[in-house]
Amino acid sequence: MNTAGHSEAKARRGLELTPFRGLRYDPDRVGSLAAVTSPPYDVVVRPDGVHHLQSADPHNIVRLILPQADSPEARNAQAADTLRRWRAEGILTADPNPGLYVYEQSDGDGMLQRGIIGALRVSDPEEQLVLPHEDVMPHIVADRAALMRATSANLEPLLLTYRGDGSATVTADLIDRVAERPPLLATTTEDGFHHRLWSVTDAADVTAITTELAGHQALIADGHHRWATYRRLRAEHPSPGPWDHGLVLLVDTARYPLRVRAIHRLLHGLPVADALAALHGLFRVRRVDAALPDALRVLAEATASGNAFLLAGDGTFHLVDRPDPDLLARTVPADRPPAWRTLDATVLHATLLEHVWRIPEDSPAHIAYIHDTAATVEKAERDGGTAVLMHPVREEVVRDLARQGVTMPRKSTSFGPKPASGLVLRALDL
Incomplete structure (x- = not known):
């Protein structure tokens, strides 16, 4: 060549x-x-x-x-x-x-x-x-x-x-x-x-x-x-x-x-009840009986003070926040900047997917990455899986990490x- x-x-x-x-x-x-x-x-x-x-x-x-x-x-x-x-x-x-x-x-x-x-x-x-x-x-x-x-x-x-x-x-x-x-x-x-x-x-x-x-x-x-x-x-x-x-x-x-905007996750083959059961004692879980726009506002408020996610797929929403600090210390790699270690996507991939739910992040048979919020919820409800809804990251955080040569977990953001x-x-x- x-x-x-x-x-x-x-x-x-x-x-x-x-x-x-x-x-x-x-x-x-x-x-x-x-x-x-x-x-x-x-x-x-x-x-x-x-x-x-x-x-x-x-x-x-x-x-x-x-x-x-x-x-x-x-x-x-x-x-x-x-x-x-x-x-x-x-x-x-x-x-x-x-x-x-x-x-x-x-x-x-x-x-x-x-x-x-x-x-x-x-x-x-x-x-x-x-x-x-x-x-x-x-x-x-x-x-x-x-x-x-x-x-x-x-x-x-x-x-x-x-x-x-x-x-x-x-x-x-x-x-x-x-x-x-x-x-x-x-x-x-x-x-x-x-x-x-x-x-x-x-x-x-x-x-x-x-x-x-x-x-x-x-x-x-x-x-x-x-x-x-x-x-x-x-x-x-x-x-x-x-x-x-x-x-x-x-x-x-x-x-x-x-x-x-955020990119959401659809977990195939993991019913919401099983996903929530695995979180017992590791995260705070609260049911959110609201329409999707209101549930997303609840998620936005929760992310202001720490990592938070919305789970859906069983006809309602569940706010998952306040992770156990010891769990994060055990599961999140310590060799990255604090801005990376505290990303919702980092906690989702390093803690929830890998250690709690044990779902391979690169297997299409187990996980799908979907941009549209309503479509993610609809697919989860139709297929019996779990939708994990994310809150978007600010552009300046993305750019600052990129300039440091630090990559975020895959499918962390959706620019448009x-x-x-x-x-x-x-x-x-x-």
Whole structure:
């Protein structure tokens, strides 16, 4: 394998964003742009999940990011064949010129987020340019890598954030100026979010953006497994080459703050009664007879003074808080900063899952990670399992730990809004 390019990349410093020829749906060939989009692959949580999105339009992007077949090999082959066919039929067409893309999301509640989509050089961890804040699950990285190999494409951008100085910058001014032009596409998805996309192909504009971004460090807000996949695939392929880069959306959170939400757990095969019984003498447990929004407010109040969780699945809610200090001392690793040791996710994984309930955190047969709160409760009640509802972590805690090189337990946070999948793809042969 030719690794000279990798050595050269290590010698450079700074985020390196590169224009690319976006692969996009031809709006004249699909029912509607909204009908062919999807949430990111790991956020398809509705009870009918993939089926709903497949039914929305025969060309929905979910047929590429979550192909359905009897084996992993068949799924990946199906996705590759589908992508080739859609390109040959003109369902997906490549933009004529390489560019960066300004992407805007907004809703009816005053939320506005804008960022830049481009192909980012895949840096090494020691460069500390792209900071992860969560661990990844090897089987998911292997699954995403196999799909990207088969399709030779980045099918959806991951979400990175950086911190500008909060005032007008060259990139911010350029984004605002671009957003005054008619967009390449505009659509409203069923969640009520409005999406608009513009291309930036002028060489001076591209240089201004890339020069400014080179002075920043990025935090992975969403897409740890895809970033780990980019790194694996870059190591497998000759360099320089298209695998040296991966598709990302970069958002300045000083200008456009993201929302941070929790990711909940669904424990398969563990009834709520058994989960509660195992907590006797280790945590305080109180029943909360309330609707979901009120129960979440109770959880938020409890987390202000310590670790707390809501268990659900038996038709009501149970607040679990005030863990036994001796239990925490025995189960939580002592070689990490206090901010990590006191995270709810740390206590959940190190204490509850590993020592109390004895549930392997990386086994899909035992545990699912779900972003939608109501869906987690619904699935637990339907399947007889236990939903563990979490309270979100503040962004500054996430960023401070990442800068210290400390990763949080996997699936600790959900930053949003996330980019819709299906608006722009990156085919590596373009």
